[in-house]
Amino acid sequence: MTRFSKMHGLGNDFVVIDAREAAVAISAARAQAIADRHAGVGCDQLILIEPSAVADVKMRIFNADGSEVEACGNATRCIPLFLGRNARIETAAGLLDARLTDDGASVDMGTPRFEWEAIPLAYAMDTLTMPVGWEDLPAPAAVNVGNPHVIFFVDDLDAVDTARLGALIEVDPLFPARVNVNFAQQVGDRHLRLIVWERGAGLTRACGTGACATAVAAIRRGLMRGPVTVTLPGGDLAIDWAPGGHIRMTGPATHVFDGEIDLDRL
Known part of the structure; x- marks a missing residue:
């Protein structure tokens, strides 16, 4: 066991x-x-x-x-x-x-990366305001924070079909390693709402690297300064970053229970 x-x-x-x-x-x-x-x-x-x-x-x-x-x-x-x-x-x-x-x-x-080949993307383009789109979604940003993220800033997060569009964009040929898809709405000077379609997992209650990537993209675009509060369906994370520096993420962690599993039966 x-x-x-x-x-x-x-x-x-x-x-x-x-x-x-x-x-x-x-x-x-x-x-x-x-x-x-x-x-x-x-x-x-x-x-x-x-x-x-x-x-x-x-x-x-x-x-x-x-x-x-x-x-x-x-x-x-x-x-x-x-x-x-x-x-x-x-x-x-x-x-x-x-x-x-x-x-x-x-x-x-650590430090975020913005070079198109570091995301990675299939071909060269500006990663701050990407000249691509999916349906009505605005031109996104792309950030690598240890894994690849694409970020869409929208006016009304509740109006976005995050499950359908997330599944579509994750496997788009533009992203040869697939991608985590972030849908964000600015709700204050230093406050974002965020829903993330995670690569290989789908919609989750929270995504720490997604919160980091989205806050970094918002700061790069001049929408806000850090620290940024990122509100996900599961709660809030505090993300602090200044251009050229490291990202600092602070938030809860919970131990639920311990158990045993027979791996040979799986």
Whole structure:
């Protein structure tokens, strides 16, 4: 039997498995089976914690569809809570510094990238105001914050068919690595509402990297200055960034329960 913890950040939920002492083999099919909300444990992402030669731990992230991805901001906040201490975390997107707060964690998410080939896009274009569109959506921005994001700023978030358009845009050929799709509405001088269609997971209650990417795009466009409050369906995140600097994300993390699962039966 393999022990796990069920955790979430603003409702974006995870199955966390500690593989520091004994390796745990995770395939795409096994990750899918664990994430299945009817026949498995159920989660948006499976998080595997492994030993690291360069940090306190290494974090691997598997989406509900079994794909392994580079970054997950909400999961990163859960790691120091899981460990019970501040932690430097090795990820495929780089080294992240996560520190405990009263109700979660504050994470240095590193520096965003804006070059078209770093997103990546299929061909060169301006990533601040992209000369492309889907139906009535305005020209988006694109940001890589360890994983790829495209951001649409809209006047009325409730009028957008986020599920249909998110699924369509995620797999558009413009995004050779697929993309996380962010739909944002400015509701104050330093306040955004956000809904995210996550690559490989669909609509989730919250997306930490999406909140980072969207706040960065809003600041780059001159819509606001940091810190920015980003309100997602699951709650609020505080994102602070100044051009040329690192992104700081602060928000809740919650431990729900512990359990055991027989991986050989999946």
